[in-house]
Amino acid sequence: MIYYIDxxxxxxxxxxxPSFYDIHIFDTLDSTNTWLQxxxxxxxxxxxxxxxxxxxRGRNGRSFHSPKGxxxxxxxxxxxxxxxxDVLECTAMAAVACIKAIEEQYNLTCSIKWLNDILLDQKKLAGILCEGKLYQNHMEYLIIGIGINVHSFIRPKELESIAASIEDYTVIKKPRNELIAKFLTAFYSYYSKSDDFRSLYRQRLAFVQKMIQVITPQETYSAILLGVDxxxxxxxxxxxxxxxxxSSGEISIRL
Structure with missing residues (x-):
């Protein structure tokens, strides 16, 4: 249930x-990534x-719960x-832009679960899905999809213990439009190489020096997460x- 008209x-x-962007808004789509493809x-x-x-949609065929408003x-x-x-780097840019926007807007400190999840209190707050078309070893296009849980919502049972929303952790009420603008502004500063995103990415990377499970189509094994290059x-x-x-597309990570 949405209590704040936004x-x-x-x-x-x-x-x-930045004027780099041309924005289009729809009431309902099956998937914003699919529409852009x-x-x-x-x-x-x-x-x-x-x-x-x-x-x-999320990675590996998972769904991303996206209730109205x-x-x-x-x-x-x-x-x-x-x-x-650069698919890997663009995903990382989007992750850093997301946490920077959230921290500026709501004073909430988030972390990044490599490669594409944003965590708040160890729960998934946002997800990133990059999809592109490769032609002769170059990207013809790249689509960066991002979903952020802003307002509290009725969660399906399977998400009750693992999903978070911004509204769950703060009483601050800000329009989604402001958060979107902050995200797009931060992302452009990284994409245009005006600012470097790597330092903040490393600072916010979750599970450093922790034992994780690396899951590939071929095998599953344990390893210690040391960081990113x-x-x-x-x-x-x-x-x-x-x-x-x-690299992206090779693994999933579980503690």
Missing amino acids: PLNKESIEKNC EHSELPEGTVILADEQTQG SGIYCSLLLTPQENLL DRCRLKIQKADGSIDYL
Whole structure:
């Protein structure tokens, strides 16, 4: 149930973020990422927002619960002329932009579960899904989808103990438009290389020096999480003492 009327507004967002963005708002979409994939001919900087997603998606085929009016469901179209490793970096940029916006807006300290989850009090507050099209070893386009739980909502039973919303942890009421603008502004500062995101990413990385399980399609094994390198690959130490670096799409992490 939504207790705070908080409509999305194109003008309110655009006046507070860089002109790089062209924002489109929908009442309901199946998925903002899916919509952008179907309209990938649009210019770089196109932002799609929906007040509700009926088929919100996360990594590895998981769903992302997206009830009407309770969160930010946003996808951003990029055309980076770089190699595949930049998918990893763009995901990290989005994660840092998300926590920076939340901390500035609500004074809440979040952490990052590599690679694409934002945690608050060890519960999932937000998720990031990057999808792109690779052509001759270059990204033809990259879509960054982000979902943030802002207002309290009735959770499905399977999410009761693992999902958080901003409203669960603060009495501060701010429009979603402001948080979206802060996120987009921070992301652009990283994407345009005006600011570096790596230092804050490392500061907010969860489970450093903790034993984790690395789960791949081929095997599951334990390792110690050591940090990330400059490409945002996860640095781990295996049981035999060897060091390895893991990239997006290879693993899931469980404690």
